[in-house]
Each structure stands twice: as C-alpha cells, then as structure tokens.
Amino acid sequence: MRKGQQREMARWRWLLADQLGPHFLDDDAQRVLLVESRTLFAARPVHRQKAHLILSALRHRAAELGDRARLVRADTFRTALTDLGEPAEVVHPSSRAALAFARTVDGLAVLPPRGFVTDRADFAAWADTRRGRLRMADFYRYARDRHDVLRDLPAPAGRSRRRPPTDVPPPPPIVEDDIDAAVRRDLDRWQAEGIRFVGRDAPRRYPATHAEAQARLAHFLDHRLSAYADSEGVLSDADGLLAHSVLSSSFNLGLLDPEPAIRAAERAGRAGTAPAAAVHRFVRGLFGWREFLWQLYWYFDPRFRGADWLAATRPLPEWFDRLDADAVEARCLADVLAGVRDTGWAHQTARLTVLANYGLQRGWRAAELADWFRRSFVDGTDWVMNATVIGMSQYADLARIDTRPWAFDGGHLDRIGDHCGGCRYEPKQVLGDDACPYTGGFEAFLHRNRERLAGDPRLAADLAARTDPQRRDAVLAQEEKRADEAP
Template sequence: MSRRWLFADQLGPHFLDDRHQPVLMIESKAVFRRRAFHRQKAHLVLSALRHRAAELGDQARYVRAETYREGLRKVREPLEVCHPTSRRARTLVQGLPRVTVLPPRGFITSLTDFAGWADARRGALRLDDFYRFARQHHEVLVAGDEPEGGRWSFDADNREPPPKETDRLDVPGPPRITEDDIDAEVRRDLDRWEAEGIRFVGRDGPRFLPATPAEATARLRHFVRHRLAKFGPYEDAMLAGDPFMAHSVLSSSFNLGLLDPLAAVRAAEQAYRDRGAPLASVEGFVRQLLGWRDFVWNLYWYFDVGYRGSNRLAARRTVPDWWQELDADAVDARCLSDVLAGVRDRGWVHHIPRLMVLGNYALQRGWRPGELVDWFHRSFVDGYEWVMTANVVGMSQYADLGQMTTKPYASGGAYINRMSDYCGGCPYDPRRRVGERACPFTAGYWMFLDRVRGTLPGNARMARSLKQLDRLRDLDEVKAQERKRGDRAP
C-alpha cells in the first residue's frame, strides 16, 4: 500500500482510502516565512496538522522541515497525494519523481463535470445555473426532476434584517473549544518563530475553531440541530454584538479538510426530511456548500492562471497600511471599525461583512484586486488562494467585468443601515454624502459609479443607479471630498 502524503488542508478521514493506510505529513516552516499570515490562522493550521498526526500515531510519519522539498528528501518510498488546492503546490507535486497525483477530494462536483458544464455555457458563468446543475447531478433536495418546494433557490426569503431591540440572535452559540497540550506546543513554537523574525498579523487568542474531525463533526451536529433554522432568514444580517449570528462557523473546517462537504449537505437535507427543518434555511446552507464553495473552487482551475491578475476596472491604488495591519482603532466608521476588529481579533467574520463592508469599501476606493486577494488569503483563518481568487477578483471587486457575477457588489450606507445595527451611534449618517457627517460608504458609492460608468458593461441591474448618478447636483462636491479623504482611515 502506497504512503499517502496529506497536506495541511487534507486532514479528514475521507482523504484516505483505508483507515490503516500509511501517511506522510510535512510541516513546512517556509510557508509561514513567505507572507505575514494571521497569528490565529497559523495556530489553527499547525494545531490541526499536529492533532491529525497524533490521532494517526504510528500510521503517520511526521516530518518537520524548512521546505517541502527538504522534508521529502527524508522519504525514500513511493508516495501518492490528492490533487493539491493551489497551483503552486500542484506544480510541486507534478514535478516530483515517485509521486502519484490523485483526483481532488474535499469537494463535491468534479473538475471534469464542472468543465463540461462550463464549456457548454460559452459565455458568462453564473452560480444559479451551476447550482441547479449540481443539485440535479448529485440529487440533492430534489423530488424527481423538480426542486423541493417548487423553487431552486429561497435566497429572496433569506434576506431579513436583524431583529430590532436586541444585540444578539436568540440561538445558542457554537460549542466551545478546549485547548490541549498540542495547542500549548503550537503557541510556544509560534512565539519562538516570531522571535526569530517570522512575522504575523492580528492578535493571538484561544483557539475557537475545530482542529480535529471530531471537533468539526460536533460543531456540524450542533449547528444542524440548534442554529440551522435561524441561519436562513438572517444569513445576510449583521449585529455588532453577535459576530457569529446563526452561521455554522465551519468554513475553516471544510477548508482544512476536516469535514466532507457532501456529508454536511446530506445532514442538512436529512434535517429537512426527518425533522422538519425550514426548507429555506436548509436550501441556503446547501447553496453555500454545493453551490458557492464548489463554484469558486472549480472556477479557480477552470479560469486560466491570468485570471488572478484581472483588473478591468483599472483599480490602481495600493491597499493602505492601516488596513493591512488591521488597525481597527484608527477607524471611526462603526461598521468598518467593528468588522476590521473582528478580522484582527478572530481572523474571521461572516460572508456579508466580508462582501458588503470590507469588499464594498475597497471596491469604492479602487484598491488593487491582486493585493486584496493576498490580504484576504493571509488575514482570514479560512483563506486560501483557491477560495479568495474568484471571491475577491470576480465577486467582490468585479475586476473581471462580469465573468461570474451580473453586477458590482457596491452599495451606499443605506444597505448597511438596513441590514445591521451599525449606523446607530456612528459619527457618520448613511443618508449624507457631503459634509462632516457624510457616510464614507454613501459618498464612496457615488464616487465609484462615476469612476467606472464608462467601463461597466450595459446592465439593466445598474441602469437605475446610473440614472440617479446623472441627477446628482453635488457630485463634484462628493468627488472633491473623497479625493481629499484619500485612503486615510474613515
């Protein structure tokens, strides 16, 4: 039996063909020298890798080395490895002798099936079309050829603003994680690495995310039983006092390979069929995994290597230091300060703060998409190149001019005011675009539209906003104000 080489994002039992299969695991220190990762991300990755090695015991050979190549020099036997999740790692393994590369695991729709679907489109690729294909292909939430409930998507039902007069959703929080001796060892090693000159961003803190398949499975069960029902209606809502809302907080577990996404989809589907979980919530969770996660994974490989450098809105400004260093205390705008603090303190915020606060602000300011891909990759515990390339370039920054989305995800402060409690107590007014109390998102929205109006493709979804832009009498004042603000923290 060949020895299976497991990367640090291939840690679940579904990456092995036999529970007794011999395993190789290499801890590469050079990975953390190349860029300044969030300290909690580094901790989680190392903790998960070392916990898996401890679980496997004598079945695993664990090598600590400066680089993967250095570690491989200590191994003489033939190896096999599941298709890695980055182009850099794929190039490495494909160029090694005695290494057999197997198809990817940890995703649902195969690269071949996706390519067949995408090739038939001969144009822009859309999540809704892929998601319908995937539901039918994998027979998820279908009754014969028809979707459960008569609709493929309940997204329109899952856009409720947060409940009023409360700072938290009425759901139990995710089960707490208890650190152990392995976590203590990881923390000591990271302290030593920092003393040696390896740099991290963000704050250290107690591990709050799963590092083992058992911890991740317990989180999934708890979510399905106690949080899934509220996830759907409030999945787009934000509360300053409740960063987790009803989200599963399992993205890092899927991306480390601790959980099989198809098994999670089936668990949610079973909750609907056997226990009456709300279909809209179940469908929303399924869409995140079977739909969006698989969509961006497959797009990473389907688009050519140059896609990451797309910048068709000509965004030329460099991401400022206060953003790079997660200096939330420099920011007065309440929503942006709180979300950036969440990245600093946890390396995690849910998908709407990422898209409609962080991504929206960066899009309005015209920051370089490639720098943002790198920032999201480094700063988030669940960030990987395959995750962030299409999410940032295509969805968040619209730098591909609609290869995967129909419109830019840009909005003024009114959206944030409707979907959160951030605007109360903020020094800025979401209704104002000029003056000392002008909301940087509201002013930035009109500045953005003015900057890109000649580049945007004809799009019915943008027509109304562009007509409003033409009627703005104070546009020159808005532009002068925002030029003066520049890239200073708002």
C-alpha cells in the first residue's frame, strides 16, 4: 500500500450530527470523531425534543462504535478539531455555513456528499438546460429514468379520494435507556443555567440509532405503506400521524440511507403488498421532493431575490414563536400547533395548509418563518426549510419552486379536514367576530398582493370576485387588527 493511501486511511472521520448512519463510514476500522457543542443550543432556542434527539443520537453512535470513536464535548467545533491534533476528514456538510466553516479548518478534507441518490453535477447539468424553470415533477421523471426507479410499476391514472383508515397500526415504540436519561439530566441542567428551549419535554419518540430507524422503516413498509396514499392532503383532529411514515428525522439525521428505502418500497409494490399509488407517493416524497430540495439548496445562490415580493414584512408574533397553542381558538391551528409543541412534528399537509398558510396570509417574514420551522421541528434543516418554507409555501423566490402561493381559505380546510365542525369560527364567513381567520386572511392576502398575483390564472376567479372597495377596506381593517393576535 502506498504512503498516500496509508495517510488517507489514518485520517479521523468527523461525523456531524446528521451523518450518523453506517453509510457515512467506509469500513469497520475507521476512527471516528463526534462533537457535542452546547454553544449551538445556546444560540437560538430549539425544540426541547429536537435537542434531546440530536444529543441522544450522537451518544448512541459513540457507544455503538466503542473504542473507534472519540466523543468530544467542546465549546466549538474548531476547538475540538484543533485539540484532535491529527488530520481529519468530513463528509460534505448539509448547510452552507457548515461547509464554509469546514473549508477554513487546516488539515480537514471535505468528501463528496452522501445520503442522496442524485449526484450534484448530474443535477446541475440537468438544471442548466431548464432555463430557470425547475419543477419537481420534471426532475422526478429525469431521476427515475436515470436511476431506473419504478420503471415496472406504472403510476395509477388520477387519484381516487378515499377516507383515510382509522385502524393503521402505530409505529413500534421507542424504549429509552441510560443514554437518554443522561441526556435529559444534561438538558435540565442547561435550562437551569439559562439555555432556553421551546416545546415540551417528553419520552423520546423518534429513532436515535440506525437499528431503531430500520425497525420503524420495516414496520411502515409492512403495515402502513398500503394506506399511505389515502393520507395525502388530509387533516384529522383524531390522528396526527394517519398513515405517514414519520421517518423524516431519521433520514435527516443520516440514520437511514434513502436508496435502500426506495428499493424496498419498489419490492413491496411488485409483491402486491402495497398499492401502486402508495408506493409512488412514498417514493415521490423521498426520491422526488427530498432530492429536489437538497439539490436546489446547492444549485441556487443562497439569497432569495424575491424575499419581500409578497409584502411579507411582519415579524412572527410571540404566541406563535413560543408554540402557545392554548392561546388559539381556531381548532385546526390550535391542534397542529399543540402537536408541534408536544411532539416537534406535523405532517406535510398540516405544515403547509395550516402553519405556513397562516403566516403567508398575515405577511410574516419568510426568513423568520423558515427559521421557526428549523428550530421547532425535529426534522428541521436549512436545506429543507429554505425551499419548502421560503420558496414554496411563502412564494418568496419568484416561482423557482412552485407556480403559485400556497394560500387557502377556511372552505379548503373544511374540505380536507374535520376541525371546522367543532370550531367557534365559520369557515365560509369573511367578516365579523365569527369569521374564520383563514377565510378573512385569504381575502386580505389577495387584496394586499392583487397586482403581484394578477397574472396567476388559478387565482383569477378569486381576484375577480373580490373587487368591491368597501368590502376590501373592511377586510383589510379587520385582518390588520387581528394580525398579531392569536386567533
């Protein structure tokens, strides 16, 4: 073996907190550096359960690796790397800030990304031919063809809406251990010393090890995938999980590699244990949206040029920032916000149509809302939230991600969910004390942004029906008064 090869093998592999699965290592002899930095949790308040999950995952990985791993508790990553005193390498980080930092550390080599199927150079070559019009559906067709995914399992034509099942087996529970107990003690001490968290503490709900994540994935494929398509676009006040996999934090911590999960779903479709619609929906989310968002994060300039395009200048109100669901009377918002407070998670329909939609209607600053999602969700990351919140839900990137803003009134929420029946607000009412905040908010959003949205054919009817100046002034005055209050 040449000296250069020996030198490369001798390097420490620094595993970041979102690189904790086996696919981030090359062999069973590699030395591993893991770093805990309390400073990261002191910078901005994150959800208590997210902090617990990150620390638990780091410590469980160190325990799994045994003598091969060195777990360092340091004020900063730079301190930990300097004290290491030996050459090290790191897999391409998942944020621009982390990558920029890694490139400033002497002796730290940056390896290509892992945990995604599509190569960045391949995506760039495809995107360069699109003349700025990048759509997930187009990328998904390209990627499926390039990687031979679902070629022999045709997608069903159209979608038949069915009531989502109520008897879906719950995922296997997480059993906490001594590592979790130590994490909880440390977080309690940090809080007593002044580090602030949001949300409530609770027994750990999400996998912190590859084995736990694999067990959750296997259970989903065997027991929940078959009903997955029936949960699309549905809100329920009875079951916040429906048939969702709840595996996003496991993929984003690097505990699961997406390609084996995609192939396993394909096998379920071929074997007939899951309908084609469910398999396609799962694969579209994992291999379509997830890959697309990751690639967009690196392909585009980091600034969103249209960040203030939809008159979004209000700061997030305090009740929303601190997850104060008890202050909210609108049932859908109270239910979803309470779920975030208590679990650090909500499914995508709830995120887009209830949480992000509410912020869009009120003109909250898109960057602040994206930061809130990053901090409040156990699966929150820069590369996901930049695109889905700033670009998609808040329509702040001049239609790079989607072709229309994700704005919906109370009537839409009534059609897809079951919260409106017991709510004090009327979903069809625009003005008055009983007016649904989503219905009045939607109309105020249209009035504030009429000129900007005039070219959208899908909003043309909504805009044409709302031209009465007296009604416009009344709606704007009402929603201005309501803007910062919990609804």
